[in-house]
Amino acid sequence: MEKITGAQALMKSLLREGVDTIFGYPGGAIMPVYDALYDYKDSVRHVLVRHEQGAAHAAEGYSRLAGKPGVCMVTSGPGATNLVTGIADAMCDSIPIVCITGQVTGEALGTDAFQEAPIIGIVTPVTKWCYQITNAAEIPHIVAKAFHIATSGRKGPVLIDITKDAQFELCEYDDSIQTVMLKSKHDPYYQKKLKRAAALLNNAKRPYVLFGHGIALSKAESELAQFIEKGGFPAASTLLGLSSLPKSHQLYVGMLGMHGNYGPNKLTNKADVILAIGMRFDDRVTGKISAYAPQAKIIHVDIDYAELDKVIPAEVAIHADAKEFLAQLTPFIKSKNHSAWIGRFRKYDEEERKVVADAELYPKSGEIRMAEVVRLVSEKTKGRAVIVADVGQHQMVAARYYGFETPDSYITSGGLGTMGFALPASVGAKIAGPSREVIAIIGDGSFQMTLQELGTIMQEKLSIKIIILNNRHLGMVRQWQEMFFEERYSFVHMENPNFNKIADAYSIPNELVQDRRTLSPALERMLSAKGSYLLDVMVRRDENVFPMIASGAGVDEIRLT
Amino acid sequence: MKYILNIKSENAPGTLYRIAGLLLRKKINIESLHVKEIDRKHHISHFTIEIFLAPHLMAKLIKQIDRVVEVTHAEYHRAP
Incomplete structure (x- = not known):
């Protein structure tokens, strides 16, 4: 058999996995792979990010x-450690990404060599699996194993760390x-549980x-709709979960959690049977756990059995893939109409x-509100x-007021x-979905964490629309200081640079919007522009997001003011 | 409550680190630890770990250990 280098073997292995895009940043310890990549310029699109964190977030987006793993590739040491935030982010949100890091030579391992970081030791707790070659x-x-692990079960x-x-x-x-071969859990009571559910x-009732x-993640959007219908x-x-069911669906009642909708939270504590599927009862959803749906019988379905009974004990705990489970459950469901019960959601x-929405969606005077910007974007993009x-x-x-109509439409x-996720994630999203309109909605604080990725957008000529909702503050922290820390505003004000000049420097057309009358036409120009476009929208500086479940409060203690 | 964990895994570098990391995350101290390859042909190691833990947390922890890719089997019982 003809011999090839490890770097060439890596390229062949990636192609075998169907990889056509790599987000990366070269450096000393990954140079042999970059040299091999040079020969695959026509079959693999390499996107040169401006910071390795951006590579990880772009791979997520x-x-x-x-619907397949994003791949990022960086060098050893700082290149690898810069990936960590993105990896931890993907771990929390179950996003399959494959990270390839260069490493110092095998002989130099453990000698504090130049640009050596023990990346396996650093990322073990925030990866599903990792391996040093x-x-x-x-x-x-190992490449085949990595892709299989990233995409199977809970993604x-x-x-993969590869010595030079x-x-x-x-x-x-x-x-x-x-x-x-990965172990699989077979539940002998599965059919029984399905029928009990x-x-x-x-x-x-x-x-x-x-x-x-x-x-x-399991592409179960149509199964979900059929089941609830x-x-x-x-x-x-x-x-x-947003955008997995169209917001206009007659059975969709809204978003759960700390800043979710009023009815969905209030009525969590009035339902008699709750089916929770593909969700893990995050603390931002449950609020105070002891006050979470104590009256309800809970059926919890998750692909990760370690999530079952982790936070909220379930009456029926089912370890299953959402798509398969819903397809099997629906035939056992009787056609019914719960209009009186749904009416209670509509009342809320x-x-x-x-109390909340009208005033911020349709303000007549004063500074621009974030909500009206999102409403206009939603209307103009249908x-x-x-x-x-x-x-x-x-x-x-954005979560509350964008009217999601199609799946895979809210990436956050x-x-x-x-913070800093959106700009690089939008790079990955636009590359994966070039025919879709990708709009990054970013706060002025978040934007400044990864704004160097404007360079990637410029170089790759990506048509990404960027809206900065600029309140000159770290708004969410400011809101908490106002509500829970006696208005002691501790380091939440930001003196911002001129974002328009920054966009100019990256040759990205841009506008500053300070006044309500110019907002809608500016959005029109942004959406009809061929390439990327940035809008810096000055919004009210002391806005608070409501409804809100205060930290430590129960879901039914959600406040409107 | 004192528990003994019995864990079987692939005999691979980093597995002990990954399991110990799950204990560290909950600030659980390891009271005793024994690791040995028990199946040379299939490269399977056996871990015996003694820990103190509140009973309601034990069932959650063992599932998180069992979820580790390299782990093939994980169980616990109360220490005598």
């Missing part, structure tokens, strides 16, 4: 739209060992379906609209754009809450 012959099998990030000598080493490329739901990211069940979404909607939101008030406002950092 790519994965969310492509010190010998080229391992490469085909997540994996990391293994990249140079000659090996026979043997890809015959592709089988990866159906019986509970069929006999429920006030049934309630809660769905999360698991729906999008048959049973007439109201359904509420977690932050990462009305109250929320009157709810069909991909919204990539960063972390903070703007993220909650949920579990880890990583």
Whole structure:
């Protein structure tokens, strides 16, 4: 068999996994792989990010739209450590990404060599799996294993660290060992539990379906819709579940959690049977755990059995893939109509609209509100754009007011809450979904954490629309200081640079919007522009996001003011 | 409550570190630890770990250990 280098074996292995895009940043310890990549310029698109954290977030954004793992590749030491935030983010949100890091030579390992970091030791707690390759012959099998682990069961990030000598080493490329055996859990009571779940739901007076990211991850959107339509069940979404059911769906009742909608939270404590699927009862969803749905019989379905009974004890705990489970459950569900029960959600909607939404969606005077910007974007794109939101008030406002109509349309950092996520994630999203309108909605604080990725957008000529909701503050922290820390505003004001000049420097057309009359025309110009476009929108500086479940309060203590 | 964990895993570098990391995350101290390869042909190691833990946390922890890719089997019982 002809011998090739480890670096060439890595490229062949990646191609075998269907990789056509790599987000990366070269450096000393990964140079042999970059040299091999040079020969694959036509089949692999390498996107040169401006900071390795951006590579990890871009891989996440790519994965969310492509439905396959995003791949990032960086050098050893600081290159690898800069990935960590993105890896931890992918771990929290179950996003499959494959990270490849260069490493110093096998001989230099553990000697504090130049740009050596013990990356396996650093990322072990925040990866699903990681492995250090010190010998080229391992490469085909380890790459196959990495992709399999990243995408099977509960998805997540994996990391392969490759020493520089293994990249140079000659090996026979043997890809015959592709089988990866992972243990699988077989539940002998599965059928029984399925029927018990159906019986509970069929006999429920006030049934309630809660769905999360698991729906999008298993592509169960149509199964979910068929299931709730048959049973007439109201359904509420977690932050990462958004867009898995169209907001206009008659059975969709809103978002759960700290800044979710009024009714979905209030009525969590009135439902008699709750089916929670593809969600993990995050503390931002449950509020005070002891006050969470004590009256309800809970059916919890998750692909990760370690999530079952972790936070909220379930009456029926089912370890299953959301898509398969829903397809099997629906035939047992009786056609019903729960209009009186759903009417209670609508009543709360009305109250929320009157007290909170109307004023911020349709203000007549004063400074621009975040909500009206999101409303206009939603109307002008008919709810069909991909919204990539960063972390903070703007993220909650985008979640609350964008009218998602199509799946995979809300990409944001949920579990880890990583500021700086949106701009690089939008790069990955646009590359995975070039035909979709990708709109990054970012706060002024978050934008400044990763704004160097404007360079990537410029170089790759990506048509990404960027809206900065600029309140000159770290708004969410400011809100908490106002509400819970006696208005002691401690380091939340930001003196910002001129974002328009920054955009100019990257040749990205841009506008500053300070006045309500110019907002809608500016959005029109942004959306009709061919390439990327940045809008810096000055919004009210002391806005608070409501409804809100205060930290430590129960879901039914949600406040409108 | 004192518990003994019995864990079988692939005999691979980093597995002990990953399991110990799950204990560290909850600030659980290891009282005693024994690791040995028990199946040379299939490269299977056996871990015996003694820890103190509140009973309601034990069932959650063992699932998180069992979830580790390299782990093939994990169980616990109360220490005598």
